[in-house]
Structures are given as structure tokens and as C-alpha cells.
Amino acid sequence: MADLVKVLYGGKRFGNHVDEVWPHLFVGDTSAANERYRLWKLGITHVVNAAHGGMHCQGSRDFYGSSVDYYGVPADDSPSFDLARYFFPTAEYIQSALDAAHARVLVHCAAGVSRSASLVLAYMMIHHHHSLLGAINKVKERRWIFPNRGFLKQLRALENKLHQT
Template identity: 65%
Template sequence: MENSRARPDTPSVKELVKILYGGKRCGSHVNEVWPNLFLSDLTFANDRYSVWKLGITHVLNAAHGRAHSEGGPDFYGPSVVYYGIPADDSPTFNLSKYFSASDKFIHNALEVEEGRVLVHCAVGVSRSATLVLSFLMQHHRLPLVDAILKVKEHRWIFPNTGFLKQLRALDIKLHTQT
């Protein structure tokens, strides 16, 4: 959705890709990217013991029903609230249709006393990162670039170009609402 009505500080997708490539490429299987908000890959998410040990109370799986994703409502037990999104990591997949529901899930989870949220997909850099960026933009009013830079302080992320277009459109929409 590259258009001439973009706010002056909303970079193009090409510029966003440059920002994403920049900086250090750090990250382990799981990283806390915002207070009590964690991004991870399937290796970590499929290890119930590690999830429990980290004190995770809520899991948002952006690869629900996909290959090797063991998560589900019964996988973590009754102490963990689960929400699954059957997203494909494809530039043509419309992940933005899940922004509102996932934002609410993360926000409500963080409002719970001692709430700790794990957002994951397969690698923890595209689908799950996009949902975390959307949350930071909508609930913390961070512009897209600021949200990217904040998450990149703790984890290397790389949403695909289709997701970047959707986040860019959200950034423009949020700017026009203020």
C-alpha cells in the first residue's frame, strides 16, 4: 500500500527492509522484547517445561496447525491460556485480519497480575514478530520504525515484505486517526 498520502516518517517497504537488515543479529530461542512479552521459535514453544519455567501464562501461536507446531489449547495445560492463528509465512497472506484479536489477547494477558505472554511462530522472526509490532503500535502508540527498533534491541526480526506492507498500512492508518 505504497501511496502518496503516507505520513512523512513512514518509510517505504524498501527502507523498512534496510532497517531490518541493520544492527546486530541477535536472538536465542526466546527473547523478552517488551516487559513480560516474549518472542520465540518452535523449538522453545514446543518445550512445555521451558515455557512453564519461564512463567508464561499466555501463548499466542502464529503458526497454529502448521507443521511441527505442537501447541494447542491442551498442550500447555490449564495454567496457560492459548490462542492460535493459522497463519502462513507468505507475502500474500493477510495477517492484518488478525491484528485486532491478537492485540487484544496480548494486552489482556499483560493486564493479568503476573501475566507473561509468549508469541511464537516457526522461527520467531516474521509472523510472530509482525503480531508483536502491531501490538506495540496499537497499544503503546509506537510508530512502526520505533516498534521495530525496540524489538530489535532484544531479537533479530524480519517480517516478510507482505507483512511489512500490512504494518506500514497500519502505521499510516494510526497516524491519520491522531
């Protein structure tokens, strides 16, 4: 765990409101998610809100309209929150979206560094067979992320589970 935290502390500690971290897969914050014009310019067709129902992340199907498919994950950015129960369903949603022609997916939370990053890391581990460290390094090429320690432990458990099969 200490090695993962060391890697996460490295690199730039600032970023854009939204960054493409994998082909057609973006991680962003609330500011990016709330700017429909920016999303339209980026060609975003699907939004995963990893802070669904949160005070500043109140996106919904109604907010985005019929041009953007919406998926809400009501996660708290707390080390004790069980984000792992959303790893596979969210990864399936992202992959299904990316399988469609011209799809572009935004995964966001409040700051775009913990909840959304954790779900994207899980996606990369599940569908692209990255190790946790490999997924972190790949995302960090494009965006500074910092999943909380509880999410890191859950991602480590996911890695162990994936390598058992």
C-alpha cells in the same frame, strides 16, 4: 519500504529461541514453544501461536494444559497472506493477558522472526502508539526479526490507519 528493510537487515542475525522484547512479552520459535519446562521456568502464562495448525507448530490448549492460556492464529509466512485481519484481535488478546497480574506472554511462530514478530509489532503500534520504525527498533534491541515484505506492507498500512484517527 526500503528504509525498513535496511533497518531490519542491521544488527545481529542470530538469536535465542526466545527473547523478552517488551516487559512480560516474549517472541520465540517453535523450539521454545514446545518446551513446556522452559515456559514454566520463564513464567509464561499465555501463548500466542502465530503458526497455529502448521506442520511444526501444533500447539493447542491440550498441549499446554490448564496452566497456560492458548491463542492460535493460523497464519502462513507468505507475503500474500492477510495477517492484518489478526492485528487487532491478537493485540487485544496480548493486552488483556498483560493486564492480569503476573502474566507473561509468548508469541511464537516457526522461526520467531516473521509472523510472531509482525503480530508483536502491531501490538506495540496499537497499544503503545509506536510508529512502525519505532516498534521495529524497540524489538530489535532484544531480538533479530525479519517480517516478510507482505507483512511489512500490512504493518505500514496499519500505521497509516492508526495515524488517521
